Amino acid sequence: MVLTDTHTHQYYETDPVKKAELMQRCLDNGISRLFLPNVDSSSIPQVMDMVSAYPQYCFPMLGLHPCDVKANWEQELDAIYTALQQTKVYAIGEIGIDLYWDKTFITEQQEAFRTQINWAKDAQLPINIHCRNAFDEVYAVLEQAFDDKLRGIFHCFSGTLEQANKIIDLGFKLGIGGVVTYKNAGLDKVVEQISLEHIVLETDSPYLTPVPFRGKPNESSYLIHVAQKVADLHQTSLENVAQITTENSKIIFGV
Template sequence: MVLTDTHTHQYYETDPEKKAALMQRCLDNGISRLFLPNVDASSIAQVMDMVNTYPEHCFPMLGLHPCDVKANYEEELDAIHHALEDTKVYAIGEIGIDLYWDKTFIEQQRDAFTRQIGWAKERDLPINIHCRNAFDEVYAILQQQHDDKLKGIFHCFSGTVEQARQIIDLGLSLGIGGVVTYKNGGLDKVVEQIALQHIVLETDSPYLTPVPYRGKPNESSYLIYVAQKVADLHQTSVEEVARITTENSKIIFGV
Protein backbone atom coordinates (compact mmCIF):
# COMPACT_ATOMS: atom_id res chain seq x y z
CA MET A 1 0.00 0.00 0.00
CA VAL A 2 1.30 3.43 -0.97
CA LEU A 3 -0.24 6.54 0.59
CA THR A 4 0.61 10.06 -0.55
CA ASP A 5 0.57 13.10 1.71
CA THR A 6 0.04 15.87 -0.82
CA HIS A 7 0.59 18.68 1.70
CA THR A 8 2.84 18.53 4.76
CA HIS A 9 5.14 20.93 6.58
CA GLN A 10 7.03 18.09 8.22
CA TYR A 11 10.24 19.99 7.48
CA TYR A 12 9.40 22.28 10.43
CA GLU A 13 11.06 19.60 12.56
CA THR A 14 14.77 20.41 12.36
CA ASP A 15 16.24 17.90 14.82
CA PRO A 16 17.80 15.13 12.65
CA GLU A 17 16.87 12.28 15.01
CA LYS A 18 13.28 13.46 15.43
CA LYS A 19 12.98 14.04 11.68
CA ALA A 20 14.24 10.52 11.00
CA ALA A 21 11.73 9.10 13.49
CA LEU A 22 8.90 11.02 11.84
CA MET A 23 9.85 9.63 8.45
CA GLN A 24 10.18 6.09 9.78
CA ARG A 25 6.67 6.28 11.23
CA CYS A 26 5.44 7.41 7.81
CA LEU A 27 7.05 4.46 6.07
CA ASP A 28 5.72 2.06 8.72
CA ASN A 29 2.19 3.26 7.87
CA GLY A 30 2.66 3.09 4.10
CA ILE A 31 3.05 6.86 3.62
CA SER A 32 6.03 6.96 1.28
CA ARG A 33 5.30 10.09 -0.79
CA LEU A 34 5.35 13.52 0.87
CA PHE A 35 4.85 16.82 -0.95
CA LEU A 36 6.31 19.82 0.89
CA PRO A 37 5.17 23.42 0.35
CA ASN A 38 7.30 26.27 1.63
CA VAL A 39 5.56 29.38 2.99
CA ASP A 40 8.05 32.16 2.21
CA ALA A 41 11.56 32.71 0.85
CA SER A 42 13.26 31.86 4.14
CA SER A 43 11.62 28.42 4.39
CA ILE A 44 12.88 27.22 1.01
CA ALA A 45 16.11 25.98 2.58
CA GLN A 46 14.19 23.88 5.12
CA VAL A 47 12.10 22.28 2.39
CA MET A 48 15.11 21.50 0.24
CA ASP A 49 17.08 20.09 3.18
CA MET A 50 14.36 17.52 3.75
CA VAL A 51 14.06 16.80 0.03
CA ASN A 52 17.80 16.25 -0.22
CA THR A 53 17.77 14.03 2.86
CA TYR A 54 14.89 11.88 1.60
CA PRO A 55 14.95 12.27 -2.19
CA GLU A 56 12.94 9.10 -2.82
CA HIS A 57 10.10 10.19 -0.55
CA CYS A 58 9.94 14.01 -0.46
CA PHE A 59 9.01 16.38 -3.28
CA PRO A 60 9.14 20.20 -3.12
CA MET A 61 6.60 22.88 -3.95
CA LEU A 62 7.47 26.57 -3.90
CA GLY A 63 5.24 29.61 -3.52
CA LEU A 64 4.34 32.51 -1.27
CA HIS A 65 1.73 31.66 1.36
CA PRO A 66 -1.04 34.32 1.52
CA CYS A 67 -0.41 34.88 5.25
CA ASP A 68 3.14 35.88 4.30
CA VAL A 69 1.98 38.45 1.76
CA LYS A 70 2.98 41.66 3.54
CA ALA A 71 4.31 45.07 2.52
CA ASN A 72 7.49 43.42 1.18
CA TYR A 73 5.66 40.79 -0.89
CA GLU A 74 7.33 41.91 -4.11
CA GLU A 75 10.72 41.05 -2.63
CA GLU A 76 9.44 37.70 -1.43
CA LEU A 77 7.98 36.89 -4.83
CA ASP A 78 11.24 37.85 -6.54
CA ALA A 79 13.25 35.59 -4.24
CA ILE A 80 10.93 32.63 -4.75
CA HIS A 81 10.77 33.21 -8.50
CA HIS A 82 14.57 33.24 -8.60
CA ALA A 83 14.69 29.98 -6.63
CA LEU A 84 12.41 28.36 -9.21
CA GLU A 85 15.12 28.84 -11.84
CA ASP A 86 17.48 26.54 -9.95
CA THR A 87 15.09 24.14 -8.21
CA LYS A 88 13.12 21.20 -9.55
CA VAL A 89 9.62 21.59 -8.10
CA TYR A 90 6.39 19.70 -8.61
CA ALA A 91 3.88 22.49 -7.93
CA ILE A 92 3.57 26.18 -7.15
CA GLY A 93 2.30 26.43 -3.62
CA GLU A 94 1.00 27.00 -1.28
CA ILE A 95 -0.65 30.06 -2.75
CA GLY A 96 -4.06 31.67 -2.42
CA ILE A 97 -6.00 34.03 -0.17
CA ASP A 98 -6.45 34.02 3.60
CA LEU A 99 -8.83 36.50 5.22
CA TYR A 100 -9.03 34.78 8.60
CA TRP A 101 -6.20 36.60 10.37
CA ASP A 102 -5.76 39.85 8.49
CA LYS A 103 -7.45 41.63 5.59
CA THR A 104 -4.89 44.44 5.38
CA PHE A 105 -3.15 43.08 2.28
CA ILE A 106 -6.13 41.63 0.41
CA GLU A 107 -5.24 43.35 -2.87
CA GLN A 108 -1.62 42.22 -2.56
CA GLN A 109 -2.85 38.69 -1.85
CA ARG A 110 -4.95 38.77 -5.00
CA ASP A 111 -1.98 40.01 -7.02
CA ALA A 112 0.43 37.44 -5.59
CA PHE A 113 -2.07 34.62 -6.18
CA THR A 114 -2.71 35.61 -9.79
CA ARG A 115 0.97 36.07 -10.61
CA GLN A 116 1.90 32.71 -9.12
CA ILE A 117 -0.83 30.96 -11.09
CA GLY A 118 0.93 32.46 -14.10
CA TRP A 119 4.24 30.94 -12.99
CA ALA A 120 2.58 27.53 -12.79
CA LYS A 121 1.09 27.81 -16.25
CA GLU A 122 4.41 28.91 -17.74
CA ARG A 123 6.06 25.80 -16.28
CA ASP A 124 3.16 23.40 -16.86
CA LEU A 125 2.91 22.84 -13.10
CA PRO A 126 -0.07 22.37 -10.80
CA ILE A 127 -0.95 24.87 -8.10
CA ASN A 128 -1.58 24.10 -4.44
CA ILE A 129 -4.27 26.47 -3.19
CA HIS A 130 -4.64 27.83 0.34
CA CYS A 131 -8.09 29.30 1.03
CA ARG A 132 -9.38 30.40 4.42
CA ASN A 133 -12.49 32.55 4.85
CA ALA A 134 -12.04 33.52 1.21
CA PHE A 135 -13.81 31.01 -1.04
CA ASP A 136 -15.57 33.62 -3.16
CA GLU A 137 -12.35 35.61 -3.63
CA VAL A 138 -10.33 32.53 -4.55
CA TYR A 139 -13.00 31.12 -6.82
CA ALA A 140 -13.34 34.42 -8.71
CA ILE A 141 -9.62 34.37 -9.56
CA LEU A 142 -9.71 30.69 -10.49
CA GLN A 143 -12.60 31.38 -12.86
CA GLN A 144 -10.64 34.24 -14.44
CA GLN A 145 -7.59 32.04 -14.83
CA HIS A 146 -9.42 28.92 -15.95
CA ASP A 147 -8.02 27.33 -19.11
CA ASP A 148 -6.51 24.01 -20.16
CA LYS A 149 -3.30 24.85 -18.26
CA LEU A 150 -4.97 25.37 -14.88
CA LYS A 151 -4.56 22.28 -12.69
CA GLY A 152 -3.82 21.42 -9.10
CA ILE A 153 -5.24 20.92 -5.62
CA PHE A 154 -7.60 22.94 -3.46
CA HIS A 155 -5.69 22.28 -0.25
CA CYS A 156 -7.52 21.63 3.02
CA PHE A 157 -10.94 21.72 1.41
CA SER A 158 -13.66 22.16 4.03
CA GLY A 159 -16.54 23.67 2.08
CA THR A 160 -19.95 22.53 0.91
CA VAL A 161 -20.91 19.97 -1.72
CA GLU A 162 -21.78 22.82 -4.07
CA GLN A 163 -18.37 24.44 -3.55
CA ALA A 164 -16.68 21.07 -4.04
CA ARG A 165 -18.39 20.65 -7.38
CA GLN A 166 -17.47 24.19 -8.41
CA ILE A 167 -13.80 23.39 -7.79
CA ILE A 168 -14.02 20.02 -9.53
CA ASP A 169 -15.67 21.66 -12.55
CA LEU A 170 -12.53 23.81 -12.91
CA GLY A 171 -10.47 20.63 -13.23
CA LEU A 172 -8.99 20.81 -9.73
CA SER A 173 -8.80 18.12 -7.05
CA LEU A 174 -9.83 18.40 -3.42
CA GLY A 175 -7.22 18.01 -0.69
CA ILE A 176 -8.84 16.15 2.20
CA GLY A 177 -7.18 16.12 5.62
CA GLY A 178 -7.84 15.66 9.31
CA VAL A 179 -11.02 17.75 9.38
CA VAL A 180 -12.86 14.84 7.76
CA THR A 181 -12.39 12.89 11.01
CA TYR A 182 -13.94 15.58 13.23
CA LYS A 183 -17.29 14.61 14.69
CA ASN A 184 -19.00 17.95 14.05
CA GLY A 185 -16.81 19.21 11.20
CA GLY A 186 -19.38 18.41 8.51
CA LEU A 187 -16.74 17.53 5.92
CA ASP A 188 -17.58 13.84 6.20
CA LYS A 189 -21.04 14.54 4.78
CA VAL A 190 -19.41 16.23 1.79
CA VAL A 191 -16.68 13.68 1.13
CA GLU A 192 -19.11 10.77 1.02
CA GLN A 193 -20.80 12.50 -1.96
CA ILE A 194 -17.57 13.14 -3.91
CA ALA A 195 -16.05 10.42 -6.09
CA LEU A 196 -12.59 9.29 -5.04
CA GLN A 197 -11.27 10.28 -8.46
CA HIS A 198 -11.55 13.91 -7.36
CA ILE A 199 -9.79 13.50 -4.01
CA VAL A 200 -6.22 13.50 -2.76
CA LEU A 201 -5.14 13.09 0.85
CA GLU A 202 -3.07 15.40 3.03
CA THR A 203 -2.19 16.17 6.64
CA ASP A 204 -1.05 19.82 6.63
CA SER A 205 1.27 18.63 9.40
CA PRO A 206 1.82 19.91 12.06
CA TYR A 207 -1.71 21.38 11.88
CA LEU A 208 -5.23 19.92 11.71
CA THR A 209 -4.42 16.68 13.50
CA PRO A 210 -6.97 13.92 12.84
CA VAL A 211 -8.84 11.92 15.45
CA PRO A 212 -7.60 10.08 17.55
CA TYR A 213 -4.70 12.51 18.05
CA ARG A 214 -6.65 15.76 17.73
CA GLY A 215 -5.19 18.42 20.01
CA LYS A 216 -1.63 17.19 19.55
CA PRO A 217 0.85 18.16 16.82
CA ASN A 218 0.07 16.49 13.52
CA GLU A 219 2.53 14.42 11.50
CA SER A 220 2.41 12.78 8.10
CA SER A 221 2.21 9.27 9.56
CA TYR A 222 -1.29 10.17 10.78
CA LEU A 223 -2.48 10.26 7.17
CA ILE A 224 -3.52 6.66 7.73
CA TYR A 225 -6.41 7.91 9.89
CA VAL A 226 -7.60 10.26 7.15
CA ALA A 227 -7.41 7.45 4.62
CA GLN A 228 -9.35 5.09 6.88
CA LYS A 229 -12.09 7.66 7.43
CA VAL A 230 -12.44 8.27 3.70
CA ALA A 231 -12.55 4.51 3.15
CA ASP A 232 -15.33 4.17 5.73
CA LEU A 233 -17.32 6.97 4.10
CA HIS A 234 -17.04 5.31 0.70
CA GLN A 235 -17.58 1.81 2.08
CA THR A 236 -14.34 0.51 0.62
CA SER A 237 -10.91 -0.57 1.86
CA VAL A 238 -8.12 1.73 2.94
CA GLU A 239 -5.97 -0.01 0.33
CA GLU A 240 -8.37 1.06 -2.41
CA VAL A 241 -8.41 4.64 -1.13
CA ALA A 242 -4.60 4.60 -1.08
CA ARG A 243 -4.46 3.24 -4.64
CA ILE A 244 -6.88 5.76 -6.13
CA THR A 245 -5.68 8.85 -4.27
CA THR A 246 -2.02 8.07 -4.93
CA GLU A 247 -2.78 7.58 -8.61
CA ASN A 248 -4.60 10.93 -8.57
CA SER A 249 -1.51 12.56 -7.05
CA LYS A 250 0.73 11.04 -9.71
CA ILE A 251 -1.48 12.51 -12.44
CA ILE A 252 -1.42 15.93 -10.77
CA PHE A 253 2.27 16.15 -9.89
CA GLY A 254 3.70 14.06 -12.72
CA VAL A 255 5.67 11.86 -10.33
Protein backbone atom coordinates in the same frame (compact mmCIF):
# COMPACT_ATOMS: atom_id res chain seq x y z
CA MET B 1 0.11 -0.04 -0.07
CA VAL B 2 1.33 3.45 -0.97
CA LEU B 3 -0.24 6.52 0.60
CA THR B 4 0.59 10.05 -0.53
CA ASP B 5 0.59 13.10 1.73
CA THR B 6 0.04 15.86 -0.82
CA HIS B 7 0.61 18.68 1.69
CA THR B 8 2.87 18.52 4.74
CA HIS B 9 5.18 20.92 6.55
CA GLN B 10 7.06 18.08 8.21
CA TYR B 11 10.28 19.96 7.46
CA TYR B 12 9.44 22.25 10.41
CA GLU B 13 11.07 19.55 12.55
CA THR B 14 14.78 20.39 12.35
CA ASP B 15 16.23 17.87 14.81
CA PRO B 16 17.78 15.11 12.63
CA VAL B 17 16.91 12.32 15.04
CA LYS B 18 13.28 13.41 15.43
CA LYS B 19 13.01 14.00 11.69
CA ALA B 20 14.23 10.46 11.02
CA GLU B 21 11.72 9.09 13.53
CA LEU B 22 8.89 11.01 11.82
CA MET B 23 9.90 9.57 8.47
CA GLN B 24 10.19 6.05 9.81
CA ARG B 25 6.67 6.25 11.26
CA CYS B 26 5.48 7.38 7.82
CA LEU B 27 7.08 4.40 6.12
CA ASP B 28 5.73 2.03 8.77
CA ASN B 29 2.22 3.21 7.82
CA GLY B 30 2.72 3.06 4.05
CA ILE B 31 3.13 6.82 3.58
CA SER B 32 6.07 7.00 1.21
CA ARG B 33 5.26 10.12 -0.86
CA LEU B 34 5.38 13.52 0.87
CA PHE B 35 4.89 16.82 -0.95
CA LEU B 36 6.36 19.79 0.88
CA PRO B 37 5.20 23.40 0.37
CA ASN B 38 7.27 26.27 1.67
CA VAL B 39 5.51 29.38 3.01
CA ASP B 40 8.00 32.18 2.27
CA SER B 41 11.56 32.66 1.00
CA SER B 42 13.12 31.90 4.40
CA SER B 43 11.51 28.44 4.55
CA ILE B 44 12.87 27.30 1.18
CA PRO B 45 16.15 25.94 2.68
CA GLN B 46 14.16 23.87 5.19
CA VAL B 47 12.13 22.30 2.40
CA MET B 48 15.17 21.59 0.28
CA ASP B 49 17.14 20.15 3.20
CA MET B 50 14.42 17.57 3.76
CA VAL B 51 14.22 16.80 0.06
CA SER B 52 17.99 16.30 0.02
CA ALA B 53 17.83 14.01 3.05
CA TYR B 54 14.95 11.91 1.67
CA PRO B 55 14.95 12.35 -2.12
CA GLN B 56 13.08 9.11 -2.74
CA TYR B 57 10.17 10.16 -0.50
CA CYS B 58 9.99 13.97 -0.48
CA PHE B 59 9.04 16.35 -3.30
CA PRO B 60 9.19 20.18 -3.11
CA MET B 61 6.64 22.84 -3.95
CA LEU B 62 7.47 26.55 -3.84
CA GLY B 63 5.24 29.59 -3.52
CA LEU B 64 4.29 32.50 -1.27
CA HIS B 65 1.66 31.66 1.34
CA PRO B 66 -1.10 34.29 1.45
CA CYS B 67 -0.52 34.89 5.17
CA ASP B 68 3.03 35.89 4.25
CA VAL B 69 1.90 38.48 1.73
CA LYS B 70 2.96 41.60 3.63
CA ALA B 71 4.39 44.99 2.71
CA ASN B 72 7.47 43.30 1.18
CA TRP B 73 5.44 40.84 -0.91
CA GLU B 74 7.03 41.82 -4.20
CA GLN B 75 10.53 41.19 -2.88
CA GLU B 76 9.36 37.86 -1.50
CA LEU B 77 7.96 36.89 -4.88
CA ASP B 78 11.23 37.88 -6.55
CA ALA B 79 13.21 35.69 -4.14
CA ILE B 80 10.90 32.71 -4.65
CA TYR B 81 10.92 33.15 -8.41
CA THR B 82 14.72 33.12 -8.35
CA ALA B 83 14.67 29.89 -6.34
CA LEU B 84 12.29 28.37 -8.87
CA GLN B 85 14.84 28.90 -11.61
CA GLN B 86 17.40 26.92 -9.62
CA THR B 87 15.24 24.09 -8.25
CA LYS B 88 13.09 21.33 -9.66
CA VAL B 89 9.65 21.58 -8.09
CA TYR B 90 6.42 19.69 -8.62
CA ALA B 91 3.91 22.49 -7.97
CA ILE B 92 3.62 26.18 -7.19
CA GLY B 93 2.31 26.42 -3.67
CA GLU B 94 0.98 26.94 -1.33
CA ILE B 95 -0.66 30.02 -2.80
CA GLY B 96 -4.07 31.63 -2.52
CA ILE B 97 -6.06 33.97 -0.30
CA ASP B 98 -6.53 33.95 3.49
CA LEU B 99 -8.93 36.43 5.10
CA TYR B 100 -9.19 34.69 8.48
CA TRP B 101 -6.58 36.64 10.43
CA ASP B 102 -6.16 39.86 8.50
CA LYS B 103 -7.72 41.57 5.48
CA THR B 104 -5.15 44.37 5.28
CA PHE B 105 -3.39 42.95 2.24
CA ILE B 106 -6.34 41.46 0.37
CA THR B 107 -5.49 43.29 -2.86
CA GLU B 108 -1.86 42.22 -2.62
CA GLN B 109 -2.91 38.63 -1.86
CA GLN B 110 -5.03 38.59 -4.99
CA GLU B 111 -2.23 40.00 -7.11
CA ALA B 112 0.34 37.56 -5.69
CA PHE B 113 -2.09 34.71 -6.35
CA ARG B 114 -2.57 35.73 -9.98
CA THR B 115 1.16 36.17 -10.50
CA GLN B 116 1.96 32.71 -9.16
CA ILE B 117 -0.80 31.09 -11.20
CA ASN B 118 0.91 32.54 -14.26
CA TRP B 119 4.24 31.11 -13.10
CA ALA B 120 2.62 27.68 -12.87
CA LYS B 121 1.12 27.94 -16.32
CA ASP B 122 4.41 29.07 -17.85
CA ALA B 123 6.22 26.15 -16.21
CA GLN B 124 3.37 23.68 -16.91
CA LEU B 125 3.05 22.98 -13.20
CA PRO B 126 0.00 22.48 -10.96
CA ILE B 127 -0.87 24.90 -8.17
CA ASN B 128 -1.58 24.08 -4.54
CA ILE B 129 -4.24 26.45 -3.23
CA HIS B 130 -4.62 27.77 0.30
CA CYS B 131 -8.09 29.20 0.95
CA ARG B 132 -9.41 30.30 4.32
CA ASN B 133 -12.52 32.42 4.76
CA ALA B 134 -12.07 33.39 1.12
CA PHE B 135 -13.81 30.88 -1.13
CA ASP B 136 -15.57 33.46 -3.27
CA GLU B 137 -12.39 35.51 -3.68
CA VAL B 138 -10.31 32.46 -4.60
CA TYR B 139 -12.93 31.14 -6.98
CA ALA B 140 -13.16 34.51 -8.75
CA VAL B 141 -9.43 34.44 -9.46
CA LEU B 142 -9.58 30.83 -10.65
CA GLU B 143 -12.50 31.56 -12.95
CA GLN B 144 -10.57 34.43 -14.54
CA ALA B 145 -7.49 32.24 -14.94
CA PHE B 146 -9.33 29.16 -16.18
CA ASP B 147 -7.90 27.47 -19.27
CA ASP B 148 -6.43 24.10 -20.20
CA LYS B 149 -3.19 24.91 -18.34
CA LEU B 150 -4.86 25.52 -14.97
CA ARG B 151 -4.79 22.49 -12.66
CA GLY B 152 -3.90 21.51 -9.15
CA ILE B 153 -5.17 20.83 -5.65
CA PHE B 154 -7.55 22.81 -3.47
CA HIS B 155 -5.65 22.23 -0.24
CA CYS B 156 -7.49 21.61 3.02
CA PHE B 157 -10.93 21.66 1.46
CA SER B 158 -13.61 22.06 4.13
CA GLY B 159 -16.48 23.65 2.23
CA THR B 160 -19.92 22.63 1.05
CA LEU B 161 -20.86 20.10 -1.61
CA GLU B 162 -21.78 22.98 -3.92
CA GLN B 163 -18.34 24.54 -3.44
CA ALA B 164 -16.70 21.15 -3.96
CA ASN B 165 -18.45 20.68 -7.27
CA LYS B 166 -17.48 24.16 -8.43
CA ILE B 167 -13.82 23.37 -7.78
CA ILE B 168 -14.07 19.92 -9.37
CA ASP B 169 -15.64 21.51 -12.46
CA LEU B 170 -12.48 23.59 -12.84
CA GLY B 171 -10.46 20.37 -12.96
CA PHE B 172 -9.00 20.51 -9.46
CA LYS B 173 -8.61 17.74 -6.92
CA LEU B 174 -9.82 18.31 -3.37
CA GLY B 175 -7.20 17.96 -0.63
CA ILE B 176 -8.84 16.11 2.26
CA GLY B 177 -7.15 16.13 5.66
CA GLY B 178 -7.79 15.73 9.36
CA VAL B 179 -10.94 17.87 9.38
CA VAL B 180 -12.83 14.96 7.81
CA THR B 181 -12.40 13.08 11.11
CA TYR B 182 -13.88 15.88 13.25
CA LYS B 183 -17.31 14.98 14.59
CA ASN B 184 -19.04 18.32 14.09
CA ALA B 185 -17.16 19.74 11.09
CA GLY B 186 -19.61 18.37 8.52
CA LEU B 187 -16.89 17.58 5.99
CA ASP B 188 -17.60 13.86 6.29
CA LYS B 189 -21.10 14.43 4.88
CA VAL B 190 -19.57 16.18 1.86
CA VAL B 191 -16.74 13.70 1.25
CA GLU B 192 -19.07 10.70 1.21
CA GLN B 193 -20.85 12.30 -1.77
CA ILE B 194 -17.68 12.99 -3.77
CA SER B 195 -16.16 10.34 -6.03
CA LEU B 196 -12.69 9.21 -4.97
CA GLU B 197 -11.39 10.22 -8.39
CA HIS B 198 -11.65 13.85 -7.24
CA ILE B 199 -9.83 13.43 -3.93
CA VAL B 200 -6.23 13.49 -2.73
CA LEU B 201 -5.13 13.08 0.88
CA GLU B 202 -3.04 15.39 3.05
CA THR B 203 -2.15 16.18 6.65
CA ASP B 204 -0.99 19.83 6.64
CA SER B 205 1.33 18.62 9.39
CA PRO B 206 1.88 19.93 12.07
CA TYR B 207 -1.62 21.40 11.87
CA LEU B 208 -5.16 19.94 11.71
CA THR B 209 -4.34 16.72 13.53
CA PRO B 210 -6.91 13.98 12.89
CA VAL B 211 -8.82 11.99 15.48
CA PRO B 212 -7.59 10.12 17.57
CA PHE B 213 -4.59 12.45 18.03
CA ARG B 214 -6.46 15.76 17.91
CA GLY B 215 -4.88 18.28 20.28
CA LYS B 216 -1.36 17.02 19.57
CA PRO B 217 1.00 18.16 16.79
CA ASN B 218 0.13 16.50 13.51
CA GLU B 219 2.57 14.41 11.50
CA SER B 220 2.45 12.77 8.10
CA SER B 221 2.23 9.27 9.56
CA TYR B 222 -1.26 10.19 10.81
CA LEU B 223 -2.44 10.27 7.19
CA ILE B 224 -3.42 6.65 7.74
CA HIS B 225 -6.31 7.86 9.92
CA VAL B 226 -7.53 10.31 7.26
CA ALA B 227 -7.37 7.54 4.66
CA GLN B 228 -9.27 5.11 6.89
CA LYS B 229 -12.01 7.68 7.53
CA VAL B 230 -12.41 8.27 3.78
CA ALA B 231 -12.51 4.50 3.25
CA ASP B 232 -15.22 4.15 5.88
CA LEU B 233 -17.27 6.96 4.31
CA HIS B 234 -17.06 5.30 0.89
CA GLN B 235 -17.54 1.80 2.31
CA THR B 236 -14.38 0.54 0.66
CA SER B 237 -10.96 -0.69 1.73
CA LEU B 238 -8.05 1.39 2.97
CA GLU B 239 -5.97 -0.13 0.18
CA ASN B 240 -8.44 1.03 -2.45
CA VAL B 241 -8.41 4.59 -1.10
CA ALA B 242 -4.61 4.54 -1.07
CA GLN B 243 -4.43 3.28 -4.63
CA ILE B 244 -6.92 5.78 -6.07
CA THR B 245 -5.73 8.86 -4.19
CA THR B 246 -2.07 8.12 -4.89
CA GLU B 247 -2.86 7.70 -8.57
CA ASN B 248 -4.70 11.04 -8.45
CA SER B 249 -1.60 12.65 -6.95
CA LYS B 250 0.56 11.21 -9.72
CA ILE B 251 -1.76 12.71 -12.32
CA ILE B 252 -1.49 16.13 -10.66
CA PHE B 253 2.23 16.19 -9.85
CA GLY B 254 3.54 14.09 -12.71
CA VAL B 255 5.56 11.88 -10.37
